[in-house]
Amino acid sequence: MCGYGWGNGWHSGWGWGGVVMSVLMVLLVVAVVVAITFAARYLSGSASLHHRSGAGPEGMRAEDRLADRFARGEIDGDEFRQRMTLLREHR
Known part of the structure; x- marks a missing residue:
């Protein structure tokens, strides 16, 4: 209406x-x-970093953590190379 x-x-x-x-x-x-x-x-x-391959619990790859320790002087060059070789062999 x-x-x-x-x-x-x-x-x-x-x-x-x-x-x-x-x-x-x-x-x-x-x-x-x-x-x-x-x-x-x-x-x-x-x-998030834990979805990327090879990331550890802290979000860094093992190789990166090893390089950080070498850069800070916690390990010497020989130990760095030895550990890096072991890491790459056991992927």
Whole structure:
């Protein structure tokens, strides 16, 4: 009434198509947010180190830890080379 005849107003909307489109729009927004989050983590390099191959519990590879000890002077050159050879043989 008041200018709202059959086919106008609330009841002449999209029907089930409107419900389906609403659900799909929500899923699209969620997918975009998830994609942006993963892209940001990938580009910033903040992915956890324990997923990379050869990483130890502290997030460093054994070769890197050995090189750090050699650089700090905790082990000498001969010991460094010997241990590095053993590490590479037993991969």
